[in-house]
Amino acid sequence: xxxxxxxxxxxxxxxxxxxxxxxxxxxxxxxxxxxxxxxxxxxxxxxxxxxxxxxxxxxxxxxxxxxxxxxxxxxxxxxxxxxxxxxxxxxxxxxxxxxxxxxxxxxxxxxxxxxxxxxxxxxxxxxxxxxxxxxxxxxxxxxxxxxxxxxxxxxxxxxxxxxxxxxxxxxxxxxxxxxxxxxxxxxxxxxxxxxxxxxxxxxxxxxxxxxxxxxxxxxxxxxxxxxxxxxxxxxxxxxxxxxxxxxxxxxxxxxxxxxxxxxxxxxxxxxxxxxxxxxxxxxxxxxxxxxxxxxxxxxxxxxxxxxxxxxxxxxxxxxxxxxxxxxxxxxxxxxxxxxxxxxxxxxxxxxxxxxxxxxxxxxxxxxxxxxxxxxxxxxxxxxxxxxxxxxxxxxxxxxxxxxxxxxxxxxxxxxxxxxxxxxxxxxxxxxxxx
Numbered sequence: 249x250x251x252x253x254x255x256x257x258x259x260x261x262x263x264x265x266x267x268x269x270x271x272x273x274x275x276x277x278x279x280x281x282x283x284x285x286x287x288x289x290x291x292x293x294x295x296x297x298x299x300x301x302x303x304x305x306x307x308x309x310x311x312x313x314x315x316x317x318x319x320x321x322x323x324x325x326x327x328x329x330x331x332x333x334x335x336x337x338x339x340x341x342x343x344x345x346x347x348x349x350x351x352x353x354x355x356x357x358x359x360x361x362x363x364x365x366x367x368x369x370x371x372x373x374x375x376x377x378x379x380x381x382x383x384x385x386x387x388x389x390x391x392x393x394x395x396x397x398x399x400x401x402x403x404x405x406x407x408x409x410x411x412x413x414x415x416x417x418x419x420x421x422x423x424x425x426x427x428x429x430x431x432x433x434x435x436x437x438x439x440x441x442x443x444x445x446x447x448x449x450x451x452x453x454x455x456x457x458x459x460x461x462x463x464x465x466x467x468x469x470x471x472x473x474x475x476x477x478x479x480x481x482x483x484x485x486x487x488x489x490x491x492x493x494x495x496x497x498x499x500x501x502x503x504x505x506x507x508x509x510x511x512x513x514x515x516x517x518x519x520x521x522x523x524x525x526x527x528x529x530x531x532x533x534x535x536x537x538x539x540x541x542x543x544x545x546x547x548x549x550x551x552x553x554x555x556x557x558x559x560x561x562x563x564x565x566x567x568x569x570x571x572x573x574x575x576x577x578x579x580x581x582x583x584x585x586x587x588x589x590x591x592x593x594x595x596x597x598x599x600x601x602x603x604x605x606x607x608x609x610x611x612x613x614x615x616x617x618x619x620x621x622x623x624x625x626x627x628x629x630x631x632x633x634x635x636x637x638x639x640x641x642x643x644x645x646x647x648x649x650x651x652x653x654x655x656x657x658x659x660x661x662x663x664x665x666x667x668x669x670x671x672x673x674x675x676x677x678x679x680x681x682x
Contacts, residue, residue, distance in 0.1 A: 318538070372429075512581070544563075
């Protein structure tokens with residue numbers, strides 16, 4: 249056993265310096281991420297414009313007969329329909345179009361750049377097909393990215409959002425453009441970084457517990473830096489392990505040999521015949537309208553900050569338990585045991601929007617009147633715990649009291665920084681003494 253502990257100690261000691269730099273990066277940026285996420289254009293930011301029924305009918309006529317996906321948006325007073333991976337109504341933006349787009353975001357054009365590759369604010373490989381971009385730089389230093397192929401607004405970010413991202417999302421997510429543009433490479437690098445960090449933290453916790461059990465006292469070291477690293481590690485080590493491990497699980501999956509998924513008896517409806525869609529239900533003005541086929545046929549319509557669900561066919565939408573129960577039983581192949589109305593649950597956090605939870609023998613099903621619908625089996629719940637719960641600490645009861653949850657997060661994050669800070673200092677001293 250001495251050789252095993254010696255191996256753990258050496259690994260924890262010499263891997264400490266490079267890993268500590270990553271820990272510092274993740275913890276400091278994590279504090280920022282509590283308040284400022286990576287800037288991405290959301291449906292609520294899409295300019296709200298009036299619906300031209302004649303143009304909508306013309307574009308709709310050209311769509312394929314079967315729809316797997318469908319989203320209607322506006323750009324520079326043009327209507328766009330994104331269906332089955334194609335954009336209908338695509339246009340090549342003129343200077344007048346770009347002026348209109350800038351005005352819809354409350355800015356004036358200061359400069360226009362043409363980008364033939366993604367940059368740090370558009371690092372996602374799914375945007376590659378929309379290149380080249382026109383990058384509008386506004387007089388307020390905001391950036392607006394418009395596809396020169398389709399006219400679609402693909403990104404918008406303010407100067408403030410970009411500044412916060414430099415110390416928050418960019419380092420936290422390791423958004424290095426040449427790496428992030430290759431999703432597979434980025435995923436592999438982040439998993440390995442967080443995986444090695446997880447092992448190092450586990451070794452540190454084992455070493456600290458061994459010291460405590462062996463000496464039977466709290467104060468073990470004369471040197472303050474050693475004692476601080478040991479003491480803070482005992483108190484906050486498990487929280488650090490939770491953060492680093494859950495960061496890895498944001499991209500990794502639980503292997504089937506550990507836990508297998510429970511298959512649904514019937515797959516959710518993934519496509520719909522175009523003829524079933526009733527366009528008359530679409531409002532006269534909106535920013536974005538997305539077609540949803542599961543659990544019911546409906547539009548999720550966003551107009552500014554307001555999001556609503558409306559029927560997309562002659563059949564009205566109904567989220568009552570009586571209506572949803574047969575749908576749930578059809579998909580799961582199991583009888584619904586219980587249905588309960590909820591506002592917050594271990595697996596349900598929707599910003600205070602009430603919903604329902606139904607249970608079968610092997611599944612829990614959550615839904616609400618905004619169109620949210622999710623079926624969780626045991627493996628999906630386990631992954632939720634390994635990632636979202638451990639990373640955000642959304643503890644039922646505590647999370648509802650926002651100020652108390654913020655204090656709790658600050659305490660455990662600062663505790664982790666103390667471990668990292670003292671560990672970095674010890675690693676630097678060891679390196680200096682070589």
